[in-house]
Amino acid sequence: MNIRFYNARILTMKEPIEIRNGELWVKDKEIVYVGDGSDKDEVLRTMGPSYSFERELDCKGNVLMPGFKDAHTHTAMTLMRSHADDMPLNDWLNQQIFPIEANMGYEEVYQFTKLGVLEYLTSGITAAMDMYLDPQAIFDAFTECGFRNVQVSGINKFGPTLEVMEERYNKFNGVNDLSSYMLGFHAEYTCEKELLQGISEMAHKYKAPVYTHGSETKAEVQGCIDRYGMTPTEFCDSLGLFDFGGGIYHGCHVTQKDMDIFLNRGLYEVTNPGSNTKLASGIAPVSLYRKRGIPIAIGTDGPASNNALDFFREMFLVTGLAKLRDGDAASTDALEVLKMATVNGAKCMHLNDCETLSVGQKADLIMIDMHQPNMQPIHNIPKNIVYSGSKQNVKLTMINGKILYEDGEFFVGCDVEKLYETCSKIIDKMGVRG
Amino acid sequence: MNIRFYNARILTMKEPIEIRNGELWVKDKEIVYVGDGSDKDEVLRTMGPSYSFERELDCKGNVLMPGFKDAHTHTAMTLMRSHADDMPLNDWLNQQIFPIEANMGYEEVYQFTKLGVLEYLTSGITAAMDMYLDPQAIFDAFTECGFRNVQVSGINKFGPTLEVMEERYNKFNGVNDLSSYMLGFHAEYTCEKELLQGISEMAHKYKAPVYTHGSETKAEVQGCIDRYGMTPTEFCDSLGLFDFGGGIYHGCHVTQKDMDIFLNRGLYEVTNPGSNTKLASGIAPVSLYRKRGIPIAIGTDGPASNNALDFFREMFLVTGLAKLRDGDAASTDALEVLKMATVNGAKCMHLNDCETLSVGQKADLIMIDMHQPNMQPIHNIPKNIVYSGSKQNVKLTMINGKILYEDGEFFVGCDVEKLYETCSKIIDKMGVRG
Numbered sequence: 024m025n026i027r028f029y030n031a032r033i034l035t036m037k038e039p040i041e042i043r044n045g046e047l048w049v050k051d052k053e054i055v056y057v058g059d060g061s062d063k064d065e066v067l068r069t070m071g072p073s074y075s076f077e078r079e080l081d082c083k084g085n086v087l088m089p090g091f092k093d094a095h096t097h098t099a100m101t102l103m104r105s106h107a108d109d110m111p112l113n114d115w116l117n118q119q120i121f122p123i124e125a126n127m128g129y130e131e132v133y134q135f136t137k138l139g140v141l142e143y144l145t146s147g148i149t150a151a152m153d154m155y156l157d158p159q160a161i162f163d164a165f166t167e168c169g170f171r172n173v174q175v176s177g178i179n180k181f182g183p184t185l186e187v188m189e190e191r192y193n194k195f196n197g198v199n200d201l202s203s204y205m206l207g208f209h210a211e212y213t214c215e216k217e218l219l220q221g222i223s224e225m226a227h228k229y230k231a232p233v234y235t236h237g238s239e240t241k242a243e244v245q246g247c248i249d250r251y252g253m254t255p256t257e258f259c260d261s262l263g264l265f266d267f268g269g270g271i272y273h274g275c276h277v278t279q280k281d282m283d284i285f286l287n288r289g290l291y292e293v294t295n296p297g298s299n300t301k302l303a304s305g306i307a308p309v310s311l312y313r314k315r316g317i318p319i320a321i322g323t324d325g326p327a328s329n330n331a332l333d334f335f336r337e338m339f340l341v342t343g344l345a346k347l348r349d350g351d352a353a354s355t356d357a358l359e360v361l362k363m364a365t366v367n368g369a370k371c372m373h374l375n376d377c378e379t380l381s382v383g384q385k386a387d388l389i390m391i392d393m394h395q396p397n398m399q400p401i402h403n404i405p406k407n408i409v410y411s412g413s414k415q416n417v418k419l420t421m422i423n424g425k426i427l428y429e430d431g432e433f434f435v436g437c438d439v440e441k442l443y444e445t446c447s448k449i450i451d452k453m454g455v456r457g
Numbered sequence: 458m459n460i461r462f463y464n465a466r467i468l469t470m471k472e473p474i475e476i477r478n479g480e481l482w483v484k485d486k487e488i489v490y491v492g493d494g495s496d497k498d499e500v501l502r503t504m505g506p507s508y509s510f511e512r513e514l515d516c517k518g519n520v521l522m523p524g525f526k527d528a529h530t531h532t533a534m535t536l537m538r539s540h541a542d543d544m545p546l547n548d549w550l551n552q553q554i555f556p557i558e559a560n561m562g563y564e565e566v567y568q569f570t571k572l573g574v575l576e577y578l579t580s581g582i583t584a585a586m587d588m589y590l591d592p593q594a595i596f597d598a599f600t601e602c603g604f605r606n607v608q609v610s611g612i613n614k615f616g617p618t619l620e621v622m623e624e625r626y627n628k629f630n631g632v633n634d635l636s637s638y639m640l641g642f643h644a645e646y647t648c649e650k651e652l653l654q655g656i657s658e659m660a661h662k663y664k665a666p667v668y669t670h671g672s673e674t675k676a677e678v679q680g681c682i683d684r685y686g687m688t689p690t691e692f693c694d695s696l697g698l699f700d701f702g703g704g705i706y707h708g709c710h711v712t713q714k715d716m717d718i719f720l721n722r723g724l725y726e727v728t729n730p731g732s733n734t735k736l737a738s739g740i741a742p743v744s745l746y747r748k749r750g751i752p753i754a755i756g757t758d759g760p761a762s763n764n765a766l767d768f769f770r771e772m773f774l775v776t777g778l779a780k781l782r783d784g785d786a787a788s789t790d791a792l793e794v795l796k797m798a799t800v801n802g803a804k805c806m807h808l809n810d811c812e813t814l815s816v817g818q819k820a821d822l823i824m825i826d827m828h829q830p831n832m833q834p835i836h837n838i839p840k841n842i843v844y845s846g847s848k849q850n851v852k853l854t855m856i857n858g859k860i861l862y863e864d865g866e867f868f869v870g871c872d873v874e875k876l877y878e879t880c881s882k883i884i885d886k887m888g889v890r891g
Contacts, residue, residue, distance in 0.1 A: 101833070105840035109787045141830035145849065300777035301844065303786040331831050331845035339770065340777075343734035352737040353543045396575035397765050397848075399535070399877050400884050406539035410735065411765035414831075415579065415849045443833050450834050 024077050024424055025050050031082035032393070033057060034404060036089050036365050037379040040358070041404065047087055049386040050074065052200070052424040057380050085418060086391040086404055088361075089380055090149025091334040092368025094293045095272040095322025097155045098139035099132045102446070103327035106455055112240055112302045120327060123455055124156060131453070132157040134445050136164035140435060141442070142332040143170065144428035147389040147417040152234070152293075152322070152372050154207060158191050162202055168435040169425050171387060173372045175205045175234045178222065179213035185221045192229070201423060203373070207234035207269070211247050211255040216262075223263045232269035232373070234293075235259065238281065239273035240304045256281040265290055270371050272322060273298075274312075275305035285317045291371040292317055294363075296340035297331065298324030309345040310354050319363045320371040335416075338364055338409045357409035390419035458511050458858055459484050465516035466827070467491060468838060470523050470799050471813040474792070475838065481521055483820040484508065486634070486858040491814050519852060520825040520838060522795075523814055524583025525768040526802025528727045529706040529756025531589045532573035533566045536880070537761035540889055546674055546736045554761060557889055558590060565887070566591040568879050570598035574869060575876070576766040577604065578862035581823040581851040586668070586727075586756070586806050588641060592625050596636055602869040603859050605821060607806045609639045609668045612656065613647035619655045626663065635857060637807070641668035641703070645681050645689040650696075657697045666703035666807070668727075669693065672715065673707035674738045690715040699724055704805050706756060707732075708746075709739035719751045725805040726751055728797075730774035731765065732758030743779040744788050753797045754805035769850075772798055772843045791843035824853035 026049045033045035035057060046063065048056040056066050067074070100120075107119030132155065143151060150171035153161055158174055165172035174195060176188045188206070195204035206229070208214050208222055226233050237255045238244050247255045257280060259265060265284065270291035277285075285292060294307045312319055321341060323332045338360050345355035369378040377387045393401060397411045408416075420428040427434050450456050460483045467479035469491060480497065482490040490500050501508070534554075541553030566589065577585060584605035587595055592608055599606040608629060610622045617625075622640070629638035640663070642648050642656055660667050671689045672678050681689045691714060693699060699718065704725035711719075719726060728741045746753055755775060757766045772794050779789035803812040811821045827835060831845045842850075854862040861868050884890050 101830075104834065104845060105836040108837075108840055108844060109790050111786045115786070138830055138833060145830060297773075297777075300781055301786065303780040303784050303788070306781065326845065329845070330840070331847070333831065333845070333847060335847075336770070336773065339731075343731075343774075346737040347734055347740065350737050352545045352549065352735065354737070356543050394874070394877070396535075396572055396579060396873075397767065399572055400538065400880050400890075402539040402884070402890060403542075406542055406764070410542060411538060411760065411763070411767070413765070413767055413770075413849065414847045439830075440828070443828070446834050450836070456834075456836060 025074065027076040027079045028082050028087055029060070029079065030084060031087045032084060032404060033380055034086055034088035034361070035380045036362065037381055047380060049421070049424050052385055054380060054382055054384050054386050057382060082390060083394065085393050087380060087388055088391065089365040089378065090387045090389045090420060090422065091147050091364045092320065092372055092374065092377070093143065093148045093151040093323050093332065093334065094270070094291070094320035094368045094371045095295055095324055096151050096153055096332065097325030098151060098153050098161070099127070099135035099155050100325030100327040101138045101142070102127065102131060102135040102450060103455065104330045107327055108330070112304060113242070115302065115328070123453070126453055127156055129157055129160045131449055132160035133164045134442065134449060136161050137168060137437060137442055138446050139326065139332060140165065140168045140170045141433055141439060144420045144433065144435070145417060146332055146334050146414050147420055148332065148334055149387040149389065149420060149422045150369070150372060150374055150377060158195060158204070162195055166199060166201055169201065169422055169427055171201050171374070171377065171422050173203050173205060173374070175207035177207065177209045178218070179209035180215050180218060181213070185218070185225065189225060205234055206231045210236040210243070211259060212243055219259065219262050219264060226264060226267055230267050232267050233264045234270045234272065236273055237271040238276045239299070241276050244276050254278055254281055256284050260284045260288065270320065273304065273307065275299055275307045277308065282312065282315050282317060285312070286315055290317070291320050291367070293320045293322045293371060294341060295322045295324040296344050297336055298328040300340060300344070301330070302328055306344045306348045308348065309341060310349050313355070313359070318367050318370065320368040321363050333414055334364060335412045335414055342409060357405040360409050361405050386421055386424040388421050389417055392416045392418040459508065461510040461513040462516050462521055463494070463513065464518060465521045466518060466838060467814055468520055468522035469814045470796065471815055481814060483855070483858050486819055488814060488816055488818050488820050491816060516824060517828065519827050520842070521814060521822055522825065523799040523812065524821045524823045524854060524856065525581050525798045526754065526806055526808065526811070527577065527582045527585040527757050527766065527768065528704070528725070528754035528802045528805045529729055529758055530585050530587055530766065531759030532585060532587050532595070533561070533569035533589050534759030534761040535572045535576070536561065536565060536569040536884060537889065538764045541761055542764070546738060547676070549736065549762070557887070560887055561590055563591055563594045565883055566594035567598045568876065568883060570595050571602060571871060571876055572880050573760065573766060574599065574602045574604045575867055575873060578854045578867065579851060580766055580768050580848050581854055582766065582768055583821040583823065583854060583856045584803070584806060584808055584811060592629060592638070596629055600633060600635055603635065603856055603861055605635050605808070605811065605856050607637050607639060607808070609641035611641065611643045612652070613643035614649050614652060615647070619652070619659065623659060639668055640665045644670040644677070645693060646677055653693065653696050653698060660698060660701055664701050666701050667698045668704045668706065670707055671705040672710045673733070675710050678710050688712055688715055690718050694718045694722065704754065707738065707741065709733055709741045711742065716746065716749045716751060719746070720749055724751070725754050725801070727754045727756045727805060728775060729756045729758040730778050731770055732762040734774060734778070735764070736762055740778045740782045742782065743775060744783050747789070747793070752801050752804065754802040755797050767848055768798060769846045769848055776843060791839040794843050795839050820855055820858040822855050823851055826850045826852040
């Protein structure tokens, strides 16, 4: 669709960061103009005679910015939201999560992934890096909704095989421009050494980055040290797993030597402050990573541990917990957090054409409603968004040039109330209500 | 107004906590019926022939619950939102806040209090305990909007005099049923001993509770120990300030002996996790207070330090930070947090007829939209609200029987866009933009 947004404050997330009275044009899936409008006639001529706007949208001074990139999640865990709370990570996984997951098949994953998509859209999230069960169900749910997704293998000693992972890697890459699939594994503590060696070989075969949970809890790190005499990051690196980059989800408890590895391998730290807070796992040393020049992306983690897919919560926690951890109110300012939530997330997920609002980038963008009391007065837009913003301010979410959410309405090709009912019936059938 | 809410899930916040398919009637300012509707004909007969509903509102399964009570705030600091960030408390106060406040008069406080009221309403907050400049401006702004408010004196060595505080105490109490005024002072570190003695005498004269900031930072506690050989709580108590109860705002850094005083004097701990996080002041020991049986209420603090007036953020932080501090994911569960946010807040603010949804209580209530993806599936309503809720879920806010906010629209007797403009002009005139 060809859309013209005008009267917008544009937070491009590249220099110049902010255009005060800007406009932005979308042609099909791409951004074809971003600027103050002074050169628009000239640009319009270069677009050719067939180009015309199907919709012209007065932004009324609202902010346009790149959508948030959720760099770590387990979307269909919406099924367990508010079901398994107030337990430490280990008991939570073993007593609550794993037994329920054993009963989840295509239908459950498909429907609850769709439910998650709706929540992403309300939060201005335009892409998710999802590690979960049944990749076909995930692929179908995301693709049907028009939602940009990067799946990551969560292989572990309970399955699937390396052959199946490779098959999926080849099957789900290159199918459409919304979806991709990355190599990865659940975590060191759920994988035998031989399996990890096999994943490393595959990473080398495809020259592919590898993603995994790592250093989420102190106990996990100690377990790995007990087993191998190395931290999880050191051990995985010793197997060559990160020779083509990738990312570590959580990374709360890391050493300087771990950080050397992050730096040398180009690994992303993907911080998940909501989940780490709610499961009492710890606070990631965000400013230490930053001081070392290690790029940080942000993830919500799954909605059974968080329990929301709310990037405003995550962004406030990234800066707030860094300030608390450092004992320094000046730590990790708002613009830095916005970069993590947009540009860094896109880079981490290898979505290199979804980083900023600029010509040639995919039209994955959101409109932030500034006509709300929590955004007034407008002193500083990044601070307004990170320090006082909320999902309530997401007025529009566009992915790949399509508006999927606007003024509280969803345009994802399914009846939202029916989806709620379907999901409700599933949990009743599975006996996991309450 | 006489309103019937039906098809509601009612979170009464007293036994029974939840009514699944309930209805609630409001007559003028009060709740006159709460139940499952089975006895409604009978109750209707007792209401007399003149009673009829002016509006019947189908809640469609949404939740009705008591509004949140913001037990510590400085509302008109909306003026400085996003202006003075990323600084430690002391520099923030002395270099940024105090110089701006020196230039704030009636008009500034009045307009920015109104702006804060709008934000409270979007967050489901139905009453605020406000400590700020110019009580007449605050009284006027709140009262004109129909917002329930408890003002607290913030007297300190820079003003006003004890006589003025007493005058205000008598002037702003008993004027209308929305407003009251409490004795209080800014903090031990901004008051001379003689002034505190004077406040104590007044507390004894009126048998009145006293409220103050206390034990917010480690440095503040140490300063008091250096001055008087006692913690702020001990020192204030030694002057008899808390002989009639009251509350301490923040209370991050307290001793067992301080907690003895809280318990003996019936003091409320008013926790402000958003502000304490953003200013890096520390984490209040919420579960220690709870173990000692000390009641906890929740405040947002002012929007220059938080920077939002968002009770969903505060509620998640209360439980999340407790879990992190205790290293225990089971710490401080959702229902407990909801009690702090409603019943305890009301008790702390002496709003004894605004505690729960039950007959005879004031109709200060909110409707939580469950037809949003972040509330689905509905496993457990308190957990849904505290762990995944957001301002986006506030569908309606009613105070004193009047709907002041519904489906994004405000009914507070002023033009919202004009208010934004007025506020914007004020900060330009004051030169505090950006």
